Amino acid sequence: MYMTTMANPCNIAAxxxxxxxxxxxxxxxxxxxxxxxxxxxxxxxxxxxxxxPKWTQLSGRRLQNWGGLPNPKGMLAEKLPDWLLKYTEKISALGAFAGKTANHVLVNEYKPGEGIMPHEDGPLYHPTVTTISLGSHTLLDFYKPVCQTQSETPQTEESRYMLSLLVQRRSLLILQDDMYKFYLHGIHGVCEDVLSENVVNLSSTGAQVCNTLLRSTRVSLTIRHVPKVIRTNLLLGKK
Known part of the structure; x- marks a missing residue:
């Protein structure tokens, strides 16, 4: 079992x-x-x-971007629609963003058989990512990063696999600390999931090992805080 001490417990709702x-x-x-x-x-x-025009088609999924376009210099924020603002405020009120307010939502649509390769969300966002799932469950898989100093043994996706989470429809998932900053996460492009002992949150889901779950179309709302661009005189073209 892993140690799970929170970095900033005072910032999280009890x-x-x-x-x-x-x-x-x-x-x-x-x-x-x-x-x-x-x-x-x-x-x-x-x-x-x-x-x-709000939809962008990618390989394996399509998405909508709300709140602005993040980039390494920050984000020129755009007002979120009311239907999203309610939930960014609700999650922010839990203390998920350490006193900051979520200002960006990425809407991903995954049809059965679609997924996303193992990846990290990067340092641009506050070291927290939150997700509300709609329409279907998914299995979110976590992996150790490729070790740059290890070259003797091939580092396959299978050898770096750590654990999975069953993410059910209508649930909220919050990733922080090492699970955000260090480990990669991805979704296999399959049409059904067979639950194993590697799914570490089964006790809170009502599901059991060996259950088979058929995927439907899943829509995820990835809610996060993105630093805004600081509007200096230079950015505004003024002297």
Missing amino acids: DLNKCIVKEAPPTIYYVPNFITEAEEEYLLQQVCRAPK
Whole structure:
């Protein structure tokens, strides 16, 4: 079992303490039924009603970007629509962003059989990422990074695999500390998931080892804080 001491426990709402996944490195919070079925349906409707130009098609998924376009120099923030603002404020009120307010939402749509390669979200965002899942579950897999000093043994995705999380519809997932900064996460492009003992949060989901879960279309709302561009006189073209 991993040690799961929080880096800044005073910044997290007390109710979240009981949602820590103790079987993973620091720090994962998993909150089942964070939203209601009615809220889920409403959010899915809003995602579907977004203008067609809002969608960007990628290999294995498509996405919407709300709040501005992040870049290494910061983000020129745009006002979030009210249907997203309610949830950025709700999550920020939990203390997930250490007193900061979430200002960016990435909406990803995964159809059955679609996924994303193991990756890290990078240093641009506050060292926290939060996700509300709509429409379907998924399995989120975690991997150790490639060791730059190890060259004798091939470092395959399988050999670097650590653990998985069952992320159910209507749940909230919060990644912080090592689980955000150090480990990679990804989703296999499959149509069904067979749960194993490597899924470390089964006790909070009601699912069991060997259960087979069929995927439907999943929409994830990835909510985070992005530093804003500082508007100096130079940026404004003034002397």
